[in-house]
Amino acid sequence: MADSTVNDAADGSLVMRIFSELFGSPLNLALLGVCGFLIYKIIASRRSTDTLPPKEPELPPLKKQDFTLEQLREFDGKGNDGRVLIAVNGKVFDVTKGKRFYGPGGPYGLFAGHDASRALATFSLGEDALKNEYDDLSDLNSLQMESVREWEMQFQEKYVYVGKLLKPGEQPTEYSDTEDEEKTETDKKAD
Numbered sequence: 261m262a263d264s265t266v267n268d269a270a271d272g273s274l275v276m277r278i279f280s281e282l283f284g285s286p287l288n289l290a291l292l293g294v295c296g297f298l299i300y301k302i303i304a305s306r307r308s309t310d311t312l313p314p315k316e317p318e319l320p321p322l323k324k325q326d327f328t329l330e331q332l333r334e335f336d337g338k339g340n341d342g343r344v345l346i347a348v349n350g351k352v353f354d355v356t357k358g359k360r361f362y363g364p365g366g367p368y369g370l371f372a373g374h375d376a377s378r379a380l381a382t383f384s385l386g387e388d389a390l391k392n393e394y395d396d397l398s399d400l401n402s403l404q405m406e407s408v409r410e411w412e413m414q415f416q417e418k419y420v421y422v423g424k425l426l427k428p429g430e431q432p433t434e435y436s437d438t439e440d441e442e443k444t445e446t447d448k449k450a451d
Contacts, residue, residue: 336373
């Protein structure tokens with residue numbers, strides 16, 4: 261019985277020593293606070309990844325075609341399918357997968373359904389940089405034109421080219437269905 265009392269006293273004093281070591285120093289208290297905060301963040305991040313909103317279904321690829329400015333305006337992300345197209349330097353790109361940037365309410369949402377070439381060349385996010393008629397960009401200087409070409413290359417790398425922006429009076433190109441199918445097969449092989 262005496263051994264049991266000694267063991268209980270030793271266990272109690274051990275717990276008290278650990279407790280006093282942990283909470284007796286301001287440095288240890290700060291470290292405990294940091295550890296507690298990190299554990300909270302880990303648990304909270306696991307909980308928040310479980311409640312992500314469902315991903316929007318991908319739209320089928322758009323058949324390659326040329327667009328007038330009026331036709332391009334229909335793809336501003338507000339239509340039934342929510343598709344977003346942007347023209348850069350005469351080329352039209354499907355930027356739907358970047359909808360959070362280029363779609364309605366996005367930081368570059370005013371570009372949706374428009375020719376964004378002048379705005380990108382002049383680094384302007386104002387509606388005054390978007391023209392209501394075809395813009396041949398002939399008044400831009402060489403530095404601005406180089407900027408447009410760089411933006412065009414970035415769009416080509418990231419988004420799908422779906423056709424060209426037609427000049428007034430220009431006839432659309434007839435794209436074959438096999439051209440689109442060959443591109444789809446090439447894309448699948450690249451993945």
